[in-house]
Amino acid sequence: MIKTIISEGLPVDEKLIIRKNIITGKAGNKRLCIVTGTHGDELEGQYVCFELIRRLNENIQFLEGTVEIYPALNPLGLDSVKRGYPTFDLDMNRIFPGDVKGHLIENIAHQIVQDLKGADMVIDIHSSNIFLREMPQARVNVQMADQLVPFAEMLNIDFVWVHDAATVLESTLAHSLNVIGTPTLVVEMGIGMRITRAYGDQLIEGIINLMQNMGMWSGPVSDEISTPQLSTKGEVCFINAETSGIIIPTVSHSVDIKKGDLLCQIVDPFEGTVLEDVLSPVDGLVFTLRTYPVVYEGSLIARIFSKKCPKS
Amino acid sequence: MKQEILFSMKSPYRDEFKIQGFRFGEGEKSVAIVGAMRGDEVQQQFTCSQIVKNLMEMEEAGLLVPGHEILVIPSANHFSMNINKRFWAMDNTDINRMFPGYEKGETTQRIASAVFDSVKGYKYGIQLASFYLPGEFIPHVRMMNTGFQDTNLALKFGLPYVFVRQPKPYDTTLLNYNWQVFDTQAFSIYAGDTNIINKESAKIAWTSILRFLDKMGIIKHTIHNGFCSSIISEKNLQSIMSDSAGILYSLKESGDEIKKGDILAKVLDPFNGKVLSEIFSPITGTIFFAHQKPLIHEHTVLFKIIDFNYSNEVKNE
Numbered sequence: 001m002i003k004t005i006i007s008e009g010l011p012v013d014e015k016l017i018i019r020k021n022i023i024t025g026k027a028g029n030k031r032l033c034i035v036t037g038t039h040g041d042e043l044e045g046q047y048v049c050f051e052l053i054r055r056l057n058e059n060i061q062f063l064e065g066t067v068e069i070y071p072a073l074n075p076l077g078l079d080s081v082k083r084g085y086p087t088f089d090l091d092m093n094r095i096f097p098g099d100v101k102g103h104l105i106e107n108i109a110h111q112i113v114q115d116l117k118g119a120d121m122v123i124d125i126h127s128s129n130i131f132l133r134e135m136p137q138a139r140v141n142v143q144m145a146d147q148l149v150p151f152a153e154m155l156n157i158d159f160v161w162v163h164d165a166a167t168v169l170e171s172t173l174a175h176s177l178n179v180i181g182t183p184t185l186v187v188e189m190g191i192g193m194r195i196t197r198a199y200g201d202q203l204i205e206g207i208i209n210l211m212q213n214m215g216m217w218s219g220p221v222s223d224e225i226s227t228p229q230l231s232t233k234g235e236v237c238f239i240n241a242e243t244s245g246i247i248i249p250t251v252s253h254s255v256d257i258k259k260g261d262l263l264c265q266i267v268d269p270f271e272g273t274v275l276e277d278v279l280s281p282v283d284g285l286v287f288t289l290r291t292y293p294v295v296y297e298g299s300l301i302a303r304i305f306s307k308k309c310p311k312s
Numbered sequence: 313m314k315q316e317i318l319f320s321m322k323s324p325y326r327d328e329f330k331i332q333g334f335r336f337g338e339g340e341k342s343v344a345i346v347g348a349m350r351g352d353e354v355q356q357q358f359t360c361s362q363i364v365k366n367l368m369e370m371e372e373a374g375l376l377v378p379g380h381e382i383l384v385i386p387s388a389n390h391f392s393m394n395i396n397k398r399f400w401a402m403d404n405t406d407i408n409r410m411f412p413g414y415e416k417g418e419t420t421q422r423i424a425s426a427v428f429d430s431v432k433g434y435k436y437g438i439q440l441a442s443f444y445l446p447g448e449f450i451p452h453v454r455m456m457n458t459g460f461q462d463t464n465l466a467l468k469f470g471l472p473y474v475f476v477r478q479p480k481p482y483d484t485t486l487l488n489y490n491w492q493v494f495d496t497q498a499f500s501i502y503a504g505d506t507n508i509i510n511k512e513s514a515k516i517a518w519t520s521i522l523r524f525l526d527k528m529g530i531i532k533h534t535i536h537n538g539f540c541s542s543i544i545s546e547k548n549l550q551s552i553m554s555d556s557a558g559i560l561y562s563l564k565e566s567g568d569e570i571k572k573g574d575i576l577a578k579v580l581d582p583f584n585g586k587v588l589s590e591i592f593s594p595i596t597g598t599i600f601f602a603h604q605k606p607l608i609h610e611h612t613v614l615f616k617i618i619d620f621n622y623s624n625e626v627k628n629e
């Protein structure tokens with residue numbers, strides 16, 4: 001059943017509409033929410049919504065409780081290829097829990113939190129940005145790690161990144177829900193403006209596995225649920241460009257590399273010269289890799305998970 | 313005055329990106345002034361350029377008090393300004409959400425780090441700021457309530473209001489916040505517009521900054537005292553929200569004094585001009601902020617009105 005949760009006036013003959021699909025199984029009072037489309041340039045979650053709804057509808061006899069799926073928290077951005085909320089200046093994932101005395105978008109953020117509040121689990125799916133490709137991963141604030149990591153490990157993803165608490169991240173949807181007792185996992189995977197079907201399929205198996213563990217699914221579950229690497233067992237190493245130019249990739253995404261391996265070259269297309277050989281400082285797993293070729297000094301090129309990352 | 317390049321970076325295809333600083337005097341690091349950090353802050357850049365112009369003339373006339381150093385950075389983001397973007401040209405990140413910066417981090421973290429390295433350690437920090445909502449403010453100086461702020465200093469600008477803002481989690485990455493954390497008394501000056509130049513409000517802003525420098529004994533600049541500022545906070549402001557969307561037909565603007573029951577604006581049907589709603593003021597007060605775009609969404613703030621009754625109660629506490 002499609003339900004409109006928000007309908008607010010735009011200036012000329014249009015409503016800003018946010019909808020969810022509520023899929024109800026047989027008896028059971030657990031509630032799982034899948035949200036995505038906060039950033040209008042991140043589309044990987046769209047395939048997950050489509051395929052998960054299709055599978056649940058075809059196998060509704062196995063569902064116990066309710067799954068609510070919100071494909072588009074930022075419908076204006078998704079429909080106009082904008083990361084942010086058109087007409088509004090701040091990143092939508094930095095204004096939660098919202099403000100009813102501000103802009104309409106801040107009001108909407110407030111209403112979204114109210115609608116999700118009380119769910120037994122919320123999964124907020126992001127897909128990086130147009131520059132970087134991400135291995136399917138969950139991101140968990142260290143303050144929530146004890147509670148959330150066991151659930152993140154059920155999601156059939158490759159990596160769980162337990163990151164430090166940063167005040168600025170207190171304005172995210174996930175944090176705003178976690179602090180009011182609604183457990184929320186952030187999944188990052190793939191790349192902006194594209195759909196990577198294999199990642200979507202992988203996460204869906206994980207969501208069904210999670211549902212089974214939550215007592216919401218009595219049907220079959222993949223027997224190949226992978227165990228993610230946990231960032232607390234090592235360190236995350238950031239590699240940034242030290243020169244502006246064009247990158248020519250050398251390594252592939254999601255591979256293990258050795259210290260000293262060439263990640264990419266930064267070249268000058270005017271002179272035909274190599275400006276920088278970007279080498280891996282560690283042995284590890286490339287879980288974030290830049291695909292967008294133009295770089296400035298500082299542009300992130302890769303994140304590598306290593307058990308021996310030197311303290312920077 | 314010494315003109316210096318504080319930061320430079322090669323771009324893949326464009327001219328080199330440089331942040332220029334204008335340093336006046338020698339001695340105690342007295343005041344740092346930062347202009348446009350977003351590409352649409354043309355008013356802020358213009359205001360800063362006028363401060364540089366005034367300080368150069370004063371230097372010539374021997375009106376800078378010896379023993380003080382003043383640093384002015386009129387622009388930290390003309391790579392965006394030159395191509396009509398508000399946020400960083402390449403990746404749309406906001407330099408003013410990257411402080412204190414990180415010299416080994418992303419491009420805008422590096423820019424923020426370079427700016428912050430240049431402006432930290434000064435006794436006073438002044439930023440010409442813009443707001444995330446489109447609209448016009450009564451000229452005011454803003455301080456963040458970090459526990460380190462000295463609001464009495466803010467009175468020296470002689471602007472009509474001093475606004476003390478409770479920082480939200482997201483504000484901890486602003487220049488103003490980080491200045492205060494690193495022991496600089498930080499002020500943000502809000503004067504009118506952003507992406508256009510309003511000469512009158514710009515003049516109010518640069519005059520207030522020169523007045524402050526004079527009062528602090530950094531320059532000699534004889535000028536009237538300005539306003540006897542009122543100190544207000546979010547609690548003194550009543551937000552008036554739109555109850556329908558359409559064309560905004562404003563009848564009042566920032567600075568207007570209004571009585572309870574006064575009509576402030578109408579929202580018109582964009583097809584037939586019919587009045588969809590009339591917005592009345594629920595209180596008597598002064599308009600502090602007025603929304604300025606011709607189109608309005610539903611449930612969006614139109615006005616913020618200063619409630620003087622509330623203000624008096626606070627002062628008597």
Ligand SMILES: [Zn+2]
Nearest residue numbers: 039042126127
């Ligand atoms: Zn996102």
